[in-house]
Structure formats: structure tokens, C-alpha cells
Amino acid sequence: MKVAVVGATGMVGEVMLRVLAERNFPVTELIPVASERSVGKTISYEGTDYKVVGLETAVSMRPDIALFSAGGGTSLEWAPKFAEVGTTVVDNSSAWRMDPTKKLVVPEINASELTKDDKIIANPNCSTIQLVMALNPLHKKYKMKRVVVSTYQSVSGTGVKAVRQLENEIAGVQGEMAYPYPIGRNALPHCDVFEENGYTKEEMKLAREPQKIMNDRSFSVSATAVRIPTSGGHSESVNVEFENDFDLSEVRRLLNETPGVVVQDNTDTNTYPMPIYAHDKDEVFVGRIRRDESQPNTLNMWIVADNLRKGAATNTIQIAEYLIEHGLV
Secondary structure, eight states: EEEEEEETTTHHHHHHHHHHHHTOOSSSSEEOOGGGGGGTOOOEEEEEEEEBBBBBHHHOOOOOOEEEOOHHHHHHHHHHHHHHOEEEEEEESSSSOOOOOOOOHHHHHHHHGOTOOOOOOEEOOHHHHHHHHHHHHHHHHHHHHEEEEEEEGGGGGGHHHHHHHHHHHHTTTOOOOOSSSSOTTTBBBBOOOOOOTTHHHHHHHHHHHHHHTTOSSSEEEEEEEHHHHHHHHEEEEEEEEESSSHHHHHHHHHHHSSEEEEEEGGGGGOOOOOOOHHHOSSSSEEEEEOTTTTTEEEEEEEEOOOOOOIIHHHHHHHHHHHHHHOOOO
């Protein structure tokens, strides 16, 4: 299995390499791919050193699978070139997510839709993945009408420049700014760029992507996305209105029985999900599960996950594992 990691020297790319090794992914030849300034550098993987190559070289090497985490522009230009030579691309950018000809996949929910003909597969937004992991089993049982989500997103979601900005601010050092304002001791209601409707791109991803993943337009999602001064892990406050009533103990049981979801919900012992606990884990953690007492059939919950793992690298690799297990590559 010849595997290319496009964006191998970036934050998500580095996590992808770590997750590939952890999960014993069947790599027989690794092709680390990065921008021209990184070409020629050496990356160590499982005790072997590999030279970083450029995109053109990588295409000529015809990998079986290419895991992309190099930005939307790179994906739009290069994913089709890999696909043309028979490579299956799993893309972590927003480039293909809402393309009606491409699948948007969270393996626990809709991997069964994949076929051999899917040569470019989209990985959802990090905040979307953890949201739908918790919503999907509840929607099947109680039928959602409306979801209101407010996110508390870490700086690692922006990238290494933002992590440095936070570290510099904590250390009292002047440095390059990833955001228009300080992030330390602050909260920025501004994730990604603003669109004409007043929402950010991140908020609109949260509104649109769950409907596509769950193949259902019968519910709506309204989002406010906020950047907070944590270095890793995204949190979400979620309010869900259902068509049917629910029992809280059954809600907890449904979530507990969902692969990839862990319920942490005991107020007697102050047990609830936190980014510090989700760090370096692949599960989605759900807690603070309670009724919205202001209206019927409505639930509140708190969802946390490591945005670089299940929110990016791990989900991408789980898609690739599914393709191999089912003989689709």
C-alpha cells in the first residue's frame, strides 16, 4: 500500500503520520509531500527516513491513497491529478465538501455510501465531525427539527501561526499575529472569514455539512463559532429540538452505545468533557446532558473532541481504513 501524505510537514500532516503509525495502517511505501520549500527535507516514519517530495513527483509515483491536508487551493488543483492516475484521495480541506459529486464522510455514519468510483472523498470540518457523531444516533431515534450550536474552538484549528501567537502572548513576547486581536485572555467570535449573510465560513460549514453527511434536509442548524485561548480541542454547546420526546437515561444509553462516543456526565463528581481531557484521544466526549426547560422535546449537551485527531487526521485515516477493508482501493 503506497500512501502519500500531502501537507506532511504541517500540523495536521504530522498528526496524520503519528496516527498512521499508531493504528498500524498497512503502509508499504510512504510518500511525504509538501510545498517546494520543504522538498528534500527528511521525515522519519516507523524507523525509516523518507525524503519529502513535491506534488508533481508524488503524482508520478502513483500512490494507492493520498491523504490531503494542504489547503483548499492545493486540493482543487492537485486532487484531480492524483485521481487521474488512479489514486484515491481523502481530502481534509473544504474544497470538495459541498460538491454534489463528492461524498462527505464520517465513517461511523455514512462510509457505506463509498464505492470504487469515489476517487476524491471529502473529510468534514472538524467542528462538524464531533457534532454529527453525537447527533446522528439521537436523530435516528427522536428526529431532530432544529440544532443551535455555539463553538469554543482552539487556536490549533487556525494553524501553527495561531498557536505561536497564543504562546507568545502567554510569555509576554511580541510576535507575528494570526488574528486581528490578541487571543490570550480573550474570545474572538470570528472563525474563518465573514460571508455576506453575516455568518463566518466556519458557521456555514456547521449549518450545511451535517445535512449532507446524514443525507437529510429535514432539520436545520444555526451556529456561532468562537475562538478561545486553548491550544487544542474544540468544545460545543448544543441545543437540539426534537419532534419526539426523549428520556434522559435513554439518551445517555444511545450515546454510550455509539462507537467513537464517550459519555462523561456526572455532575456529582464534576465529570464533564474538557479539551484538556480530550487531548490526543480519538473519541468524541459528550456531557452536561439535560433537558431544555424552556421548551418541550429539547435537549442541551456539551461536546468536546481533539480537533487535530477525530476532527481531522483520525477521521481521514478511518476513511482510508474502510476503503482497504472493503476492497475499494
